[in-house]
Amino acid sequence: MPTAQGRIEMPDSDPTHDNPRNTANLPVVVTSGEVMRPTAEGWLLRAIRSLFGWKAGSVRDDLQVVLDATTPDDTGFSTVERTMLRNILGLHERRIADVMVHRADIVAVKRDIPLGELMDRFESAGHSRLVVYNETLDDPVGIVHIRDLLAFMTARARVSGVTKTKRKKPLPAGLDLRTVDLALPLEEARIIRKLLYVPPSMRAIDLLAQMQATRIHLALVVDEYGGSDGLVSLEDIVEQIVGEIDDEHDSDEPPSIVRLPDNAFIADARASLDDVRTVIGEDFVTGEAGEEVETLGGYLVSFVGRLPVRGEVISGPGHYEIEVLDADPRRVKRLRISTRKERPAPRTQRESRRREAAPDGSQPTASDTPTPPPSDGTGPQ
Numbered sequence: 582m583p584t585a586q587g588r589i590e591m592p593d594s595d596p597t598h599d600n601p602r603n604t605a606n607l608p609v610v611v612t613s614g615e616v617m618r619p620t621a622e623g624w625l626l627r628a629i630r631s632l633f634g635w636k637a638g639s640v641r642d643d644l645q646v647v648l649d650a651t652t653p654d655d656t657g658f659s660t661v662e663r664t665m666l667r668n669i670l671g672l673h674e675r676r677i678a679d680v681m682v683h684r685a686d687i688v689a690v691k692r693d694i695p696l697g698e699l700m701d702r703f704e705s706a707g708h709s710r711l712v713v714y715n716e717t718l719d720d721p722v723g724i725v726h727i728r729d730l731l732a733f734m735t736a737r738a739r740v741s742g743v744t745k746t747k748r749k750k751p752l753p754a755g756l757d758l759r760t761v762d763l764a765l766p767l768e769e770a771r772i773i774r775k776l777l778y779v780p781p782s783m784r785a786i787d788l789l790a791q792m793q794a795t796r797i798h799l800a801l802v803v804d805e806y807g808g809s810d811g812l813v814s815l816e817d818i819v820e821q822i823v824g825e826i827d828d829e830h831d832s833d834e835p836p837s838i839v840r841l842p843d844n845a846f847i848a849d850a851r852a853s854l855d856d857v858r859t860v861i862g863e864d865f866v867t868g869e870a871g872e873e874v875e876t877l878g879g880y881l882v883s884f885v886g887r888l889p890v891r892g893e894v895i896s897g898p899g900h901y902e903i904e905v906l907d908a909d910p911r912r913v914k915r916l917r918i919s920t921r922k923e924r925p926a927p928r929t930q931r932e933s934r935r936r937e938a939a940p941d942g943s944q945p946t947a948s949d950t951p952t953p954p955p956s957d958g959t960g961p962q
Contacts, residue, residue, distance in 0.1 A: 692767055695765065799813075800814075838861075845918060850913045851876050854880060857918075888908070888912070902920075
């Protein structure tokens with residue numbers, strides 16, 4: 582609402598969820614005795630228990646065994662339901678470090694960015710929320726939502742009733758966008774919201790409950806020294822259960838791997854190692870360096886032991902070599918994979934001197950020159 586000084590106050594800029602007793606959004610707690618376990622167990626469950634010698638009481642173990650040992654027709658669960666149940670059971674042990682978007686892929690803005698540039702950043706990033714920081718990402722101040730930005734600009738552009746009556750031609754929807762100062766810094770618009778801070782070791786299911794309770798759907802992952810490691814959203818956690826959720830703004834093209842006419846490959850460093858093997862072949866064996874990583878770029882960093890630079894050629898894996906086509910100080914972006922070319926063995930220094938002395942082979946070597954007869958000093962007779 583507009584104040585006496587003309588400043589626009591966002592009624593929901595300050596979170597209304599600071600009261601720890603506000604638990605309306607928490608999952609409902611079922612007290613003991615409200616849900617009774619059925620007395621008559623299915624024959625399949627009894628058979629599995631008797632076979633493996635498990636005792637009654639572990640519903641999680643029972644459900645996991647049923648999903649592993651049966652088919653969809655036996656349990657009544659569809660394939661999609663079985664997949665979701667497996668994902669829910671696995672979410673119990675899933676950590677934030679397994680879910681988060683890594684620091685190199687975070688799109689963030691400074692708190693003094695002009696509103697015009699902020700609009701352009703929203704358009705290019707394709708996100709509805711962006712992290713806001715002071716000088717570096719290790720000094721975050723909150724998040725900005727595109728809905729808050731749109732509401733602020735609409736309130737600034739709305740003209741008063743007196744102005745409407747004075748104009749001969751009415752403004753569309755009563756808005757005059759020329760009154761919006763696009764050079765205004767973000768911090769002066771007062772639309773920065775709070776941000777959650779979580780450790781990478783936190784369980785994903787615990788963060789899901791915290792996001793429900795606080796109504797903050799974005800969390801910054803910080804390490805033990807307070808530095809920013811990554812970012813996780815509510816959508817990232819939900820996708821661990823239901824799979825990838827792509828909206829109309831998400832690209833339907835995975836990181837590409839393209840075969841060239843010379844049988845080399847141009848690959849996005851974000852491509853998964855499984856996709857790389859599918860395109861190149863099973864002889865692209867990454868070995869131990871590829872066990873702890875999922876992407877081609879991650880393998881390259883693990884294999885070399887450092888971040889490769891642009892133009893560098895790495896020998897391996899196997900008979901392949903990888904050339905870094907594009908990279909920045911934080912990550913590799915584009916790579917060229919080709920079969921390693923056999924280079925001739927280096928020449929010895931003696932062979933090089935001989936070839937330089939007789940490049941066309943016309944000059945005889947020392948062994949081909951006839952030895953003159955010994956002279957007695959009297960000269961020719």
